Amino acid sequence: MTITRLLARPMLASIFVAGGVNALRNTEGHAAKAKKVTDKVVPAAQQAVPQAPIPSDPATLVRINAGAQILAAAALATGRAPRLSATVLAASLVPTTLAGHAFWDETDPKAKAAQRLQFFKNTSVLGGLLLAAVDTDGKPGLAWRARRAAADVRREARQVAKDARREARLAKAQLT
Template sequence: MTITRLLARPMLATIFVAGGINALRNTEGHAAKAKKVTDKVVPAAQKAAPQLPIPTDPATLVRVNAGAQILAAAALATGRAPRLSATVLAASLVPTTVAGHAFWNETDPQAKNAQRLQFYKNTSIMGGLLLAAVDTEGRPGLAWRARRAAADVRREAKHVAKEARREAQLAKAQLT
């Protein structure tokens, strides 16, 4: 593991641990902001996956999001499942950004500018997380492994078919 990865992951994870703890401490304030987003997203999620028990209470969703951020950040910082944890963090950042930094709804120019800056900061962090999500550390990724396994199966199937044809020809020659 390079020194960059050794330092970058914990640095990237820090904001999510702090943000998750803040959301747990101030759940009601976060839930009030999140309600605008959850009122639209929850019905769509329930329609898309009716078999899943999706909570409808914004405070519960804030807690779930905070917990996911803290757990995924800890995993990313310690290098456990870094691609999965980076993906979870990127996904959790979307509702946080849309609900918490809706600069397009601000009327005060200073508040609008501050929210826009936070929105762009979160977008930048998301870019870093997406890079971390696809970083294979020089090891083959899952897609490569799947393609390789499929090629191995095809090669083995050709070999078995060739052997079967040869055996069939030998058996035919022995019968005649």
């Protein structure tokens, strides 16, 4: 078992379990902060995908985000679909960070410094998630496997064509 599987993924996932549980316990407080972001993102999402049932209530969106974070964190920590779960967590972290740590809106210097620190902490976690999302754990990824399979097929096709030409020459030689 690698150190990544044993320690790093669960450590990376732990903040999302704690954050998701906190968001579920304090939905209304999180929803008030999220409203600034949801008021901009939801109309754009509804316009982009008009047939999708996209909720517009910030509290509902906070609950959905919290649930996604808890499920994806559990999957990442246990090694179940780690690349997908890291991608889901990364996608959920962006609006969470923009809504929860908008240091540029703070006027109090201490509050601004605290929010800036949290913003950059989340940016660092996002970097870790992006690394986890592309980590193949020492195994080739799907794109590599597809390229390898295509190369194998081309090589086999060339060999079959070469064998067919040889057999045709031999058959022609036997006929004459």
